[in-house]
Amino acid sequence: MTVTLGFDVEEFDFPLERGREIDFDTQLAVSSEGLDFLLDLLDRLQLRATFYTTANFAAHRPQTIRRIVAAGHELASHDYYHAQTAGSDPVGSKRLLEELSGRTVVGYRAPRLAVAPSDALEAAGYRYNSSINPTWIPGRYNNLLRPRGVSLEGGLKIYPTSVAWPLRVPLFWIALHVFPLPLYRFFAASALRRDGHLNLYFHPWEFSERLADPSFGVPGYLARCSGQRLQRKFERLLGWLVARGCRFTTTREYLGCDE
Template identity: 40%
Template sequence: MIKNFVMLTFDLEEFDIAEEYGQKVSHSDQMTVTKTGTERLIALLDNHNIRATFFTTGNYAQLNPELIKAISLKHEIASHALYHSSFHKFKETDILESKNILENITGSKVTGFRMPRLKSFDHKVLSGWGFVYDSSINPTYLPGRYNLLHKSPLPYRENGLLELPCSTTPTLRFPLFWLAFKNLPIGLYAALCRRTLRKRKNLMLYFHPWEFAEIGDFKMPGYVKSPDGIELVDKLDKLIQNLKKQDAEFVTCQEFCETLEIAGESMKSV
């Protein structure tokens, strides 16, 4: 019997999104907001006894090594490049530097990568640096961002790397990303997840720890910041309970890759 796998993933980064809307966020607030949300998420995951993957920037890890080490004792730490903010000029070697930082802090190999803002990056380079998988593809159409409808919604291999696409619904390719979770009624969002899980046999969902802190006072659009805090934690709790009823197995991205390798499944574009 083929199992249904759910990957809960969190982009653990500096809280800088308000700066995209013109509000300067102090360094202290960037760290505190993210830490508050992260601690709430860890408590929720512990309550359900499930593991998740935290795509972490090297910068945030360097500034919060004890938190990252503690997370790594149960969950997977993967790379989210060195900085998340677009105000830092990106260098290709930032990715390798972030990998080294995370491995030094956790004492474990870092095998996964997600590019900030889901931008593309050369799979050959990532594979050469020792990454096993990438999860930077959202195979949908988002006006003003990207049109990736030509990409497979299922896991596939490309230039020696496993690509784990972010989940979209069958047929319409509606993205099940963080904004959909935040803005749709939980009943509808959970139903879309169940339908996708039945069809694809896996769910790759992604969120940000800062969403689960109180961010209502920051100058951002309502659809970005609300709901937040404990209300959003409760919403994720309901989603997890709902998916557990589908006999879903919650795994880290690395664990999911291992199931694919063991099963010898074909990962062709579909």
């Protein structure tokens, strides 16, 4: 059984989407706080993960990019900007991430798991796309008919995020906030039995102590379980997966996309 942890590293623009003001330095600081926790935790547990990073964040935190790569994690693209008003630029994102890291970037995840044309990603040099949540959530995703396992579109591997079995309950980041941990583990175990792997994704900013700041406008169902409370819950989840004998690896390694 294999676990691929994915973290969407981005400027914390969540308040902007809810009509709140937040300056760019604060966006970077909130994301960086959570990212430092995650890197420390993974280092302590000796686990590797994939960090889908916007070029905008990377350009302003090059030392963090170097830390990610030096720790043996995978650096993948989360496009250039995370803002809803920004256009997509997977080519520019890949180029900048490679310049900063000195490594070839082969993975892509679109901001908000938006539709990403496979032919364009393949032409840009990507080898896999992990932008599909194979479930149905009104106003977010309508992918009930998409494969839950790895598939091919041209020469591009499509690697969906994990959902429970047989009901496609999503195991995405919101689920860890709102589900009691035993229930989340129950759904995760069903996916492991069905698929033999878990592809889980979270955001570093979720783990920041500042997420509950009222000025950010974060909904209570997320803010109530954030910061240290979410950190402890996440660490217990990882401990449970390790105890089950799960192997943690990067997405590029799991999909056979190593250089």
